[in-house]
Amino acid sequence: MSTRGFGRVIRLGAINFWRNRWLSLASVLVVGITLFIIGVFFIQGVVIQNTTQAIQDKLDISVYFNDDVDEQVITDIQRSIANRPDVKSVEYITKEKAFEIFQSRPSSEKIKSLITPEDNPLPRSLVIRPSSPQDLEQLAKLFEADRYEALVRRVSYQDNKNVIESLVEASTTVKKNGWILTAVAIILSFILIYNTTRIIIVSRADEIEIMRLVGSTESFVRWPFLIEASLYGVFGALGASGALYVFLQYDLASATPLLSIANFLAPDMLSFYVDHLIIIIAVMIAAGVLIATTMSSFAVRRFVKL
Secondary structure (H helix, E strand, O other), X not given: OXXXXXXXXXXXXXXXXXXXXXXXXXXHHHHHHHHHHHHHHHHHHHHHHHHHHHHHHHOOEEEEEOOOOOHHHHHHHHHHHHOOOOEEEEEEEOHHHHHXXXXXXXXXXXXXXXXXXXXXXXXXXXXXXXXXXXXXXXXXXXXXXXXXXXXXXXXXXXHHHHHHHHHHHHHHHHXXXXXXXXXXXXXXXXXXXXXXXXXXXXXXXXXXXXXXXOXXXXXXXXXXXXXXXXHHHHHHHHHHHHHHHHHHHOOHHHHOOOOOOOHHHHHHHHHHHHHOHHHHHHHHHHHHHHHHHHHHHHHHHHHOOO
16 A cells, blocks of 8 residues: 555544544543553552562561570571572571661660670571562471471561561452453453444445445555544543543542552552653553454454455
C-alpha cells in the first residue's frame, strides 16, 4: 500500500470512528476499564515486590545462646548454617558487639548505665538472613529442635512472623484478584469490540460491496476497521491513564475492597506512577491498540468477504 493510500485508510478509519461515535465511546470505555484494571494490579504488584524485597533484606532471625555455651560450638553452628541453600548470610554477634549495639540504640542514659563492659548480661547470638521470607519459619523450627534445646536461650522469629505473613498474603491476594479481573475485563472487551465491529461492517455492507466492484484491494477495505479499533485503544489508554492517576492520588483503593491494598503502600504506588508516567502511558497505548485491533481483526476476517 502506498503512502497516499495509507493516509486515505487512516482518514477513513478516523471518519468511521466519529461516524459511529456512540459505539466508539462504548468500546473506548471498555478498553479503558480493561487497561485501568491491568494498570492498577501491575503497579500494585511492582510496589509490593519492591517493598517485599526491601523488607526481606532487613528480615532476619536472631538466635540467642546461653552464656555457658562454648565459643567454638557457636562458631561451628554458624559455619553449618551458612552452608544451607536457604540462608543468605549469618553474622555472629559477640557480647562486645551486642554491647555496642545496645549503647547505640535510642534510650535514656540511666538505662544504658545498667550494662557495662565489665558487667554485660547481653547474650551472644547469630543473626541469620534467609534467602526468602518463607524460609524464616523453617530456620526457626531448626533451632527449636532437641539438638539445640540446651544451647539456645531464645529465637526471635515470632517478632517478624506477622510482617512476613501479611506480605505473603497481600502478594497472593493481589495476584489472584489481578488475574481474575483482568481476564473478565478482556473477555468483556472482546465481546463488545467484536460485536461493535460486526455491527459497523453490516451497516456498511453496501459501501463494502461498492468498493469491491470498483476494484479496491482487500487491505484498503479492511484496514479502516483496524484503524478505527486502534483509536479505541489510544483513547482508552489515555482515559485509563487519567483515571489511574485520580485513583492513586485520592487513594480510592480504600473504598474499593476488591482493588484495595495496605494503605501504607498508596504513596509508593503514586510515586511509582509519576516517576514512570511516560513509560506507563506509552505501554498502555501500545497494549490498548494491540487489544482492540486483535479483537476487531477477528470480526473483520469473518464478516468482510471480498
